[in-house]
Amino acid sequence: MSERPVLITRRSFLIGLNLSAGGLALGIFPAWSRADEPSGKSGKAPTTADAAEEAKAPGLNPNPFVHVGFDGLVTIVCARSEMGQGVRSSLPVLIADELGATLARVKVVQADGDAKYGDQNTDGSSSVRNFFDDLRRAGATARQMLVAAAAQRWNVQPDTCVAHDHVVEHRPTKRTLAFGELSAAAAKLPIPAEKSVTLRPRAELHHLGKELPFIDAAAYVTGKAAYGADVRVPEMLIAVIARPPAVGGKVLHYDPAPALAVPGVKRVIALPAPKAPYAFQAWGGVAVLAENTWAAMRGRAALKITWDAGENGTYDSDAYRRELAASLQKGGTRARNLGDVDAALAKAARVIDAEYYVPHLPQMPMEPPVAMAHVRGDRCEIWASTQNPQEARSTAAKLLGVPEERVTIHVTFLGGGFGRKSKADFVSEAVLLSKEARVPVRVQWTREDDVRHAYYNAVSTQRLRAGLDGRGKVVAWLHRTAFPPIGSTFAKVKGPTAEDLQQGVLDLALDVPNVRAEACAATAHVRIGWYRSVYNIFHAFAISSFMDEIAHARGQDPRDVLYELIGPPRTVSLADLGIGKLPNYGAPLATHPVDAGRLHGVVQRVTELARWNDRKREGRALGLAAHRSFLSYAACVASVVRDPERTVRVDEAWLVLDAGTIVNLDRVRAQLQGAIAMGISNALFGGVTMKKGATQESNFRDARIAGIRDVPRKLHVEIISSDGPPCGVGEPGVPPVAPAIANAIFALTGQRIRELPLLRALRV
Amino acid sequence: MLCAMRRVFVAVAIVAAVAVVMRAAMLEAKPTQVAQPTQPVTGARLRGPEAFAGIADPAERSRALFLEASRVLTHPRCINCHPAGDVPHQGMTLELHYPPVVRGPKDRGVVGVECAGCHQDRNLELARVPGAPSWHLAPIEMAWVGKSPRAICEQMQDPKRNGGKTLAQIVEHNAHDKLVAWGWEPGAGREPVPGTQEQFGRLVAAWVETGAKCPPEEARP
Amino acid sequence: MTIRLRVNGVDRTVDADPEMPLLWALRDILGLTGTKYGCGQALCGACSVHLDGQVVRACVTPVRRAAGGAVTTIEGLSPDGNHPLQRAWMELGVPQCGFCQAGQLMTAAALLKAKPRPTDDEIDQSLAANLCRCGTYPRIRAAVRKAAGLPEK
Numbered sequence A: 001m002s003e004r005p006v007l008i009t010r011r012s013f014l015i016g017l018n019l020s021a022g023g024l025a026l027g028i029f030p031a032w033s034r035a036d037e038p039s040g041k042s043g044k045a046p047t048t049a050d051a052a053e054e055a056k057a058p059g060l061n062p063n064p065f066v067h068v069g070f071d072g073l074v075t076i077v078c079a080r081s082e083m084g085q086g087v088r089s090s091l092p093v094l095i096a097d098e099l100g101a102t103l104a105r106v107k108v109v110q111a112d113g114d115a116k117y118g119d120q121n122t123d124g125s126s127s128v129r130n131f132f133d134d135l136r137r138a139g140a141t142a143r144q145m146l147v148a149a150a151a152q153r154w155n156v157q158p159d160t161c162v163a164h165d166h167v168v169e170h171r172p173t174k175r176t177l178a179f180g181e182l183s184a185a186a187a188k189l190p191i192p193a194e195k196s197v198t199l200r201p202r203a204e205l206h207h208l209g210k211e212l213p214f215i216d217a218a219a220y221v222t223g224k225a226a227y228g229a230d231v232r233v234p235e236m237l238i239a240v241i242a243r244p245p246a247v248g249g250k251v252l253h254y255d256p257a258p259a260l261a262v263p264g265v266k267r268v269i270a271l272p273a274p275k276a277p278y279a280f281q282a283w284g285g286v287a288v289l290a291e292n293t294w295a296a297m298r299g300r301a302a303l304k305i306t307w308d309a310g311e312n313g314t315y316d317s318d319a320y321r322r323e324l325a326a327s328l329q330k331g332g333t334r335a336r337n338l339g340d341v342d343a344a345l346a347k348a349a350r351v352i353d354a355e356y357y358v359p360h361l362p363q364m365p366m367e368p369p370v371a372m373a374h375v376r377g378d379r380c381e382i383w384a385s386t387q388n389p390q391e392a393r394s395t396a397a398k399l400l401g402v403p404e405e406r407v408t409i410h411v412t413f414l415g416g417g418f419g420r421k422s423k424a425d426f427v428s429e430a431v432l433l434s435k436e437a438r439v440p441v442r443v444q445w446t447r448e449d450d451v452r453h454a455y456y457n458a459v460s461t462q463r464l465r466a467g468l469d470g471r472g473k474v475v476a477w478l479h480r481t482a483f484p485p486i487g488s489t490f491a492k493v494k495g496p497t498a499e500d501l502q503q504g505v506l507d508l509a510l511d512v513p514n515v516r517a518e519a520c521a522a523t524a525h526v527r528i529g530w531y532r533s534v535y536n537i538f539h540a541f542a543i544s545s546f547m548d549e550i551a552h553a554r555g556q557d558p559r560d561v562l563y564e565l566i567g568p569p570r571t572v573s574l575a576d577l578g579i580g581k582l583p584n585y586g587a588p589l590a591t592h593p594v595d596a597g598r599l600h601g602v603v604q605r606v607t608e609l610a611r612w613n614d615r616k617r618e619g620r621a622l623g624l625a626a627h628r629s630f631l632s633y634a635a636c637v638a639s640v641v642r643d644p645e646r647t648v649r650v651d652e653a654w655l656v657l658d659a660g661t662i663v664n665l666d667r668v669r670a671q672l673q674g675a676i677a678m679g680i681s682n683a684l685f686g687g688v689t690m691k692k693g694a695t696q697e698s699n700f701r702d703a704r705i706a707g708i709r710d711v712p713r714k715l716h717v718e719i720i721s722s723d724g725p726p727c728g729v730g731e732p733g734v735p736p737v738a739p740a741i742a743n744a745i746f747a748l749t750g751q752r753i754r755e756l757p758l759l760r761a762l763r764v
Numbered sequence B: 001m002l003c004a005m006r007r008v009f010v011a012v013a014i015v016a017a018v019a020v021v022m023r024a025a026m027l028e029a030k031p032t033q034v035a036q037p038t039q040p041v042t043g044a045r046l047r048g049p050e051a052f053a054g055i056a057d058p059a060e061r062s063r064a065l066f067l068e069a070s071r072v073l074t075h076p077r078c079i080n081c082h083p084a085g086d087v088p089h090q091g092m093t094l095e096l097h098y099p100p101v102v103r104g105p106k107d108r109g110v111v112g113v114e115c116a117g118c119h120q121d122r123n124l125e126l127a128r129v130p131g132a133p134s135w136h137l138a139p140i141e142m143a144w145v146g147k148s149p150r151a152i153c154e155q156m157q158d159p160k161r162n163g164g165k166t167l168a169q170i171v172e173h174n175a176h177d178k179l180v181a182w183g184w185e186p187g188a189g190r191e192p193v194p195g196t197q198e199q200f201g202r203l204v205a206a207w208v209e210t211g212a213k214c215p216p217e218e219a220r221p
Numbered sequence C: 001m002t003i004r005l006r007v008n009g010v011d012r013t014v015d016a017d018p019e020m021p022l023l024w025a026l027r028d029i030l031g032l033t034g035t036k037y038g039c040g041q042a043l044c045g046a047c048s049v050h051l052d053g054q055v056v057r058a059c060v061t062p063v064r065r066a067a068g069g070a071v072t073t074i075e076g077l078s079p080d081g082n083h084p085l086q087r088a089w090m091e092l093g094v095p096q097c098g099f100c101q102a103g104q105l106m107t108a109a110a111l112l113k114a115k116p117r118p119t120d121d122e123i124d125q126s127l128a129a130n131l132c133r134c135g136t137y138p139r140i141r142a143a144v145r146k147a148a149g150l151p152e153k
């Protein structure tokens, strides 16, 4: 077998190719493969011939997404980053289905960062829901051209021809022509206008909603998938950076000598300190550049640096929690208002009141951030495990003061992203260092760097208050939420906007006459960023815990109370919600309304599966939660038991998702299984704490995530079958998991835990 | 369970600090202090056998010597790997070992997570993984967690519970074993056990010479 | 210092600091990038390889320890990606981002070698220190059982 290092040769490295993606692993649908993949992963070293062939590959090229070669090979470009969600096994299939291609003869290549692909930011559970029709149109365009070419050849009407199984068939005569035979002629035809392109009826999309071939499976299980850190070019140095403990801190003094004394260390370079707002700037500090990672790590450890703590150097999680609570006390901007909450609360027979706290959560993708940059003159080539290549590209261009066209960015496989890798800070570091060192520089983040210098999910404190009438019905609902929003990373802001509350607060269907939600002030002292399902994590935790509290206060079945609170199945209008507008994750309300019926539906199904009605069983307890996010609806039931080693443990879980049309059923199921694991991590162990601006945790020992023993053997996920418009699937599974566990812990132990991580607060 | 343990240890740490100051007086006045059995002892000083020369009665001296030696034996650095269950401990508060490992059939972990899969022949500075030759757990019959000095004393003399060792072998083991030695060189950021291995070896030897007597159940160093 | 070792059946020499972790010798010097870095402190298992048949965390194993020894990495688990575990992994679609999977597979392979028909507890115990942030654990369990020829659950 091959033992050859994966080395990208100088020549292929110089050619900024779209199709070869700079020599990174390409996915091929399993049944089909080529001996000389330009990735070099096939065992043959990449040659310039391979790359050049790719570059001028002739054939039909109607748009950036599809290419049909003379040999009939269909190349489909995946413009979204693969980070475990299976996007490369999903998006291309839509195109292939529209085209009528046989998957075994389809090759998927990863797009570089380029505006011609439209929005490439792989975030917000948007890849399928935003691109569903666009990508189909890309495939349909190519199909229409192939059909037109065949019709010309046969001198028949195009509408008597159909494309399927990689051929165009003339229906009346059953004659066929293969795609490969048609591509040259088709390439000469005019590209049809968008309006004249017709999409196939759903029934003809043969792979849609099925268990599709998993394109990258073989690369993953043989170690051949190339991630950011797997890219190697000649003369490259590896950088490991000592960063100030708090963001905005500065290097006061450092001595490079001990680091330079480490064999293999080549350079020690101080990075500029960033200025607020920090956005995607490098964090600053001192970088050690070395021939290998070990030397760079040892060099960094040898550095002696005196820091100026900077403007966030006093940030303290305990004090901040009190600050947030005080902010709630004061109240905030009205984001949602219906009826008169104050009057209703004053008249209420009973008021239930609770405060919830969720700490900063780090994303901790299994692969810490890595980026490599090579700056030469006014050109720059970058390889990065980035969720957002266009943003990284423009960040690099700005740093270098060159037009974007001078920057080529190749997207590698991502070893997980979860929002962390949509920020380009690590790309900025690589660009700055390569510019200074004049060689290709790959910046390797250690796990400690990742835990300490993430863009954390916002820390939040929330207060919920419900007024009940004499019969226990909720007549008033007040929700105050205080958290430093992501906006603070990009501008000076004092707290969340009303729009920030779209994530779970504004779009909560409530059958309550008086409702108010307020966004309360909170200033950021760390970089805040997206983390899988974002603010929904803490909003779902508070809301679903609170609904459970109301049920127990009334001595009723939590499911019945949940049904009562969200009200009968219906579409809830903006007026009914008590809001003027809803960002709605960028989707129109007409196609993606707030639908209490779908929320009801997932609750009904998940409780059926979990046999909610006979939930009272010795030694275990069930908890329930449901939440709308990213236009989808998810409900979770968690079963919790006592455990001698870990106090309590989740021993079974059910998760049901309604996300409209599903493209790749198996990958979506995998997402839901993963969402349960991540929900368990958030619930039981999650969170980092700050003292003097510095993150106290550093690695998996103290920033724990769920291991195999923390995830139940009995784990059930179900996807509601639907042909509604597609909604998000990567994130919506996460929010209901933590509150379902908290509610189950209450049912088991009688302890109402109003903060994460649950295990820290649980008393035994 | 962990939380409970942590609380106990905070309390005990205070008791231990006081105990260091009062140690001499207590030894003369016969120990009567009742404390939690898994009491950790802090403080770097360990007294050698010379310090006990003044106790005339050899049996009494033997007991005092063992009690002093038990400051090492009951230190978290030692008892962490003498767990009473299947999972070793770590840290000064006897947290359960992370990553989650188990004893396995030969006290060296199970396939996939063997002790030697991570622990090397010496401490790793950057990775913070402690190491010494033949890193492994004490067999379950040598469990010390939750035991009083007297219980450990009896255990150490019982061939069924000391790995079939003679007292001479016990002395040798304590004085020279490389894994035992780790307790004094646990690596950066970890509190070492008190004294030196040489001192400890002499204490154990003197204890054996004076008849290997065990202190009363309630005695604590 | 020059260190000789056998990697995936091929004799190799590594000229490196003897304290350099095997992980970096494999990745940076020998170019075998299938073995991953996830924590560097023996906490995540992403770097699991076999040293003389035993699972070790390459990120904390000084390369000197491998001198004269035989190392197997994911690249050498099977000649053609057809180890029963790799097949089961593909059939059940275990990986998500894939980053932890080399480590998972190497640990699972050692498990099946020692215990061809492992119990559920044995599977969980042996894989307890191989973290997967994507949460592929349910499928890992199922795929180990499948590769071992145990009935589906």
Ligand code: FES
Pocket: C036, C037, C038, C039, C040, C041, C042, C043, C044, C045, C046, C047, C048, C057, C058, C059, C060
């Ligand atoms: S990288 Fe070695 S165990 Fe995590």
Ligand code: FES
Pocket: A084, A366, A415, A416, C095, C096, C097, C098, C099, C100, C101, C131, C132, C133, C134, C135, C136
């Ligand atoms: S598959 Fe992504 S970390 Fe395991």
